[in-house]
Amino acid sequence: MEEPGRLTRKKKKEGVLVKCETSFECPAYEKTFCLCVARDKEPHNPREWYMLKISSEKDKEKEDEEKVAKKVCQITDAELRGAYLAFHHDNRHQGELDRIPTLSPIVELKLGKSYRSYGTSSASVGSFVYRIGGYCGKEKYSRNVRYFDFSRPEEGLKRGPRTICARCRAAVVGLNGNLYVMGFDGGGARLDVPSIWGEFLDTRLVVEGRAKWSALPDPPSTLGCKYLFAAALDGNFSGKILVLNLRTYAICLFDVTEKSWESLDPIVEYYNGFTTHPIVVGTTLYWIRGPNVWVYDFLKKALVSMPIGDSKICWLINASNPTEMRPTLVHLVGDLFCLLWMDEDCESVHCTKIQVSTQLGAVFVLGCHRYCFHHMVCLLDCLPL
Numbered sequence: 001m002e003e004p005g006r007l008t009r010k011k012k013k014e015g016v017l018v019k020c021e022t023s024f025e026c027p028a029y030e031k032t033f034c035l036c037v038a039r040d041k042e043p044h045n046p047r048e049w050y051m052l053k054i055s056s057e058k059d060k061e062k063e064d065e066e067k068v069a070k071k072v073c074q075i076t077d078a079e080l081r082g083a084y085l086a087f088h089h090d091n092r093h094q095g096e097l098d099r100i101p102t103l104s105p106i107v108e109l110k111l112g113k114s115y116r117s118y119g120t121s122s123a124s125v126g127s128f129v130y131r132i133g134g135y136c137g138k139e140k141y142s143r144n145v146r147y148f149d150f151s152r153p154e155e156g157l158k159r160g161p162r163t164i165c166a167r168c169r170a171a172v173v174g175l176n177g178n179l180y181v182m183g184f185d186g187g188g189a190r191l192d193v194p195s196i197w198g199e200f201l202d203t204r205l206v207v208e209g210r211a212k213w214s215a216l217p218d219p220p221s222t223l224g225c226k227y228l229f230a231a232a233l234d235g236n237f238s239g240k241i242l243v244l245n246l247r248t249y250a251i252c253l254f255d256v257t258e259k260s261w262e263s264l265d266p267i268v269e270y271y272n273g274f275t276t277h278p279i280v281v282g283t284t285l286y287w288i289r290g291p292n293v294w295v296y297d298f299l300k301k302a303l304v305s306m307p308i309g310d311s312k313i314c315w316l317i318n319a320s321n322p323t324e325m326r327p328t329l330v331h332l333v334g335d336l337f338c339l340l341w342m343d344e345d346c347e348s349v350h351c352t353k354i355q356v357s358t359q360l361g362a363v364f365v366l367g368c369h370r371y372c373f374h375h376m377v378c379l380l381d382c383l384p385l
Contacts (some may be wrong), residue, residue, distance in 0.1 A: 023147035034381070035051075049108075122383055144162060147206070164199050169227075217259055223243060313352065
């Protein structure tokens with residue numbers, strides 16, 4: 001790699017040539033994500049749902065850009081690297097105003113027909129998207145369930161069977177055709193409804209009108225009922241759900257067949273919270289905190305953090321309110337991930353593809369694509385379908 005050039009007064013690099021030292025073969029993938037957004041003036045009234053397809057098939061110009069960007073983190077001087085990356089990120093979108101793809105909602109609810117509540121939880125089961133519970137104001141919490149089918153969006157939003165007890169900010173996950181709801185931040189016990197820590201629903205019976213929620217066995221007391229995250233596991237742990245407390249870092253596994261719980265060692269080395277909700281790939285959790293990607297293997301009990309190789313993103317995470325940027329980490333394939341985040345104009349969403357290499361201890365930015373909305377929006381949820 002040639003020596004980095006000097007910085008100009010505008011903090012832009014000149015004369016810097018970054019070469020890829022190793023070849024990078026991108027495995028084939030195609031992912032579809034469901035984006036739930038709200039108008040900027042109605043952040044808790046989501047009326048629009050979008051479908052975003054991300055594929056490994058890109059045009060030649062973008063592929064060349066991604067290959068060049070792969071080893072940009074190898075500029076050893078931190079100041080030069082930061083200046084180069086900020087320049088590179090802003091430059092890659094120059095001249096795109098007339099050709100940025102504009103997303104159109106696949107489901108758009110009429111004003112007043114959406115679900116107005118705070119703390120509503122979302123999950124997907126097949127092509128169905130469910131939204132559960134929420135805070136309705138005046139110390140009232142909801143048991144309502146709304147759902148729609150992305151394969152038949154013209155049918156719109158429908159009512160599902162109400163949960164046993166009210167839920168707000170619950171952990172929700174779909175597995176083997178069932179929908180699991182765990183914990184609550186508010187809600188729970190009422191005079192006429194007993195407190196149920198968790199419950200599940202056979203979604204295959206929803207359309208027939210025969211579905212009914214059933215209670216789950218209580219977990220170990222260390223897990224608690226608030227600030228929970230849940231994810232379905234695969235591979236050797238297929239049929240199990242990982243549940244993590246985002247405040248105490250306690251971890252448990254729930255076996256959906258045996259309906260039994262197993263406690264794992266908590267993430268004892270980490271006490272800084274989560275900028276994004278974790279995602280689980282195999283036995284490894286990935287999440288973003290500040291300008292770093294954190295990686296934790298719950299079997300090996302190994303925790304590492306690596307800086308994101310794009311100072312534009314790092315600056316936004318550090319300088320802005322993460323609730324406005326709405327960063328969301330999703331898995332593509334292998335060690336490839338996508339970081340979805342809102343631009344400052346709140347009219348576009350960035351899809352930044354990154355490679356998380358624990359062997360090299362670095363997060364490489366491979367490319368960034370931008371998609372526009374017709375108006376200012378708030379990104380509320382991103383669900384893989």
